[in-house]
Amino acid sequence: MxxxxxxxxxxxxxxxxxxxxxxxxxxxxxxxxxxxxxxxxxxxAGHGDVLLRAIARLDLAKDDVDLLAARVEGWEFHPQAAAITRTRIADALQQRGWTTVAASAAGKAVVFERDxxxxxxxxxxxxxxxxxxxxxxxxxxxxxxxxxxxxxxxxxxxxxxxxxxxxxxxxxxxxxxxxxxxxxxxxxxxxxxxxxxxxxxxxxxxxxxxxxxxxxxxxxxxxxxxxxxxxxxxxxxxxxxxxxxxxxxxxxxxPLDDARASAQGPVLADHVKVMVAPWMGADGIFVVRRDRTDLPDEVLIPCVVTGDIHPTEDRLLPLSCAVIRTGFETPHPLVMEHLRQELPRMAPRGRRTPAWLPPTSFAHKLPLKRPGLLIPRIARRLRPIHLPVGVMPVNSNLVITDCDDPAALAAWLNDPAQQEWIARNAPPLEGGYLSITTTLLRRMPAHDLPSKWKEAA
Missing domain, CATH: 3.40.50.150 (Vaccinia Virus protein VP39)
Structure with missing residues (x-):
């Protein structure tokens, strides 16, 4: 190969x-x-599902390969998939009374093994x-x-x-x-x-x-x-x-939904920043257990991983992990030794130069000196969770920053009106889950934010 x-x-x-x-x-x-x-x-064409349904609708004379090839064509760059599709077409035509030779020729005439x-x-x-x-x-x-x-x-x-x-x-x-x-x-x-x-x-x-x-x-x-x-x-x-x-x-x-299309006036993005928490690669590379005793405390930032979020209550459990902080200067020798062993597991899109830099820069994007709100990206409802000062969110959950009163904003987000808006507009997933994105949160209508909170913001 x-x-x-x-x-x-x-x-x-x-x-x-x-x-x-x-x-x-x-x-x-x-x-x-x-x-x-x-x-x-x-x-x-993949395995030929579209082609088969399209052919099934055609009124074809027996063994009329030329007419079929003039009406339907599929391209597939994967050899095995193309072969499967040709076989499926031939089998379907034989079930309609075509001869084996004509049906096989039709499969080859319809399906192009090309990119x-x-x-x-x-x-x-x-x-x-x-x-x-x-x-x-x-x-x-x-x-x-x-x-x-x-x-x-x-x-x-x-x-x-x-x-x-x-x-x-x-x-x-x-x-x-x-x-x-x-x-x-x-x-x-x-x-x-x-x-x-x-x-x-x-x-x-x-x-x-x-x-x-x-x-x-x-x-x-x-x-x-x-x-x-x-x-x-x-x-x-x-x-x-x-x-x-x-x-x-x-x-x-x-706009993909009527409610989102008709929203007018202020939106949440007018008052706060909604961001995606940085992706740090596979666990054990830049995100490590907090009980690691071989790494100096000064290079570790407490972080929130999915297992640290309470499954039913909107709060954090005791934090189990930390992010290794590195910059352009050569890091601590113990950090270098750790990364030398673990970086081969990093996905190609997460590799940078110098090699000790994390896959996503975060220090300048997510200020850790002010509290914020963490929003799980996949959940059954909108879940605003208090993010303490100095705690790093990671791996693509959502973060609300630049908010002077996170508790007041969390209460507003938990209001039935906001929860209903999210339920109506978030893309649904299996099992009753919703996909909550930065685009969705930024466009949430915010004309009814409490006046006291808006003045503070």
Whole structure:
């Protein structure tokens, strides 16, 4: 196996979301398939679910390979997945009475073992594009593939592998054509995807941007523990390559819920800072047990890990861990020896130069001299927890800083009105959990903050 083949294999194993038949049928209905004429493309065919549902709707004469190949086409860069898809198509056609030879030829004619991003269809366009592009953050894309991807993908579309798929699909959609995709919601709301939204909004008219609920049988993971929170909050997106009125998509985040879209007046971000606690890598590297006796106390900052949060009450348990503080100067010899042993476990995205620097700088971003509020990122409700002076939050929970009266703000956040707003607007996860993000908290309507607290803030 070459380095590139290994990279493709890792990407395939990481893209852990399949699409269920009822969701695919919704997509096909949105693009009016098969009554809409022309060719349908699935740019990331995977194991062929979209192609199979699209073919099932076609009125095909027995063994008419040419007609099928003229109407449906799928691209898949993973050899084993492409082979599986060809076999599934052949089996489905044989069940419709096709001969073995014709069915096998049809599978080969429909499925292209090629990379839609690196080896795209040149100047070709498609009348219909339907799919579920791979979701994988740039930091998890193997370096061999990422280098080649960066040569052909615009800078604004490199944050996640889903982004260049959307950008490329927008270029390969024929005039008057229609595309329907299941995507992650991140590109619609994140600040670092503003340029991508602006480009797509300039090319396409968006008809549908709609969340999929977690009760919808969408999540069919390749590798994910049962009942663990999904990593993708799915959205159905339908767009046309034609002028017309539709949902506005530009550099601004796209509202995904009516309550959030209609919010007017002051928001929480007008009064406080809402930040993401720094990611420090795997436990045992920069986040260590507080009872470590071989590291000097002066380099350790008490921190909050998930196990230090009371499971039902909005308070901290006794803190069990600390963060190793390092700077650009060579650290204490005991720290250097510890990091020499542990840094090989650091994920590639967390490695810095000099090597003893943590993956995320934090000293200037999270002032430890004032108390704040810690907000668990995944919870059944909004949980504001007092964060004492000098205590470091870590590993991507949320933090509210620049607040003169954290207790008053916590009481306001616990008010039924704010809790109901979060329950209505936070992306739902499995098991009754919610995904609470910085974007969501920053946009929380805050016109009814207590006047005394607002004056203090």
């Amino acid at each position: 070459t380095d590139m083949e290994g990279a493709i294999d890792r990407i395939h194993s990481h893209t852990a979301v399949f699409t269920c038949d009822d969701v695919i049928d919704r997509l096909l209905d949105q693009v009016e398939w098969p009554s809409r004429k022309g060719r349908l493309l699935d740019p990331g 839609f991003l690196l080896d795209g269809p040149a100047m070709r366009t498609f009348d219909v594009i339907v799919g579920n592009p791979p979701y994988i953050h740039r930091s998890r894309i193997p370096g061999d593939y990422r280098v080649k991807m960066d040569r052909v993908v615009p800078r604004y579309a490199r944050h996640d592998m889903m982004h260049p798929y959307l950008e490329a699909c927008s270029r390969h959609l024929a005039p008057g054509g229609c595309m329907a995709m299941v995507t992650s919601d991140r590109w619609l709301i994140n600040e670092n995807t503003a340029a991508l939204r602006e480009v797509l909004g300039s090319r396409l008219t968006f008809d549908v941007v709609e969340r999929l609920g977690v009760d919808n049988p969408f999540y069919v993971p390749k590798t994910r523990r049962r009942n663990s929170p999904p990593r993708v909050h799915p959205v159905i997106v339908v767009a046309r390559n034609a002028a017309g009125r539709g949902i506005r998509v530009d550099a601004a985040p796209v």
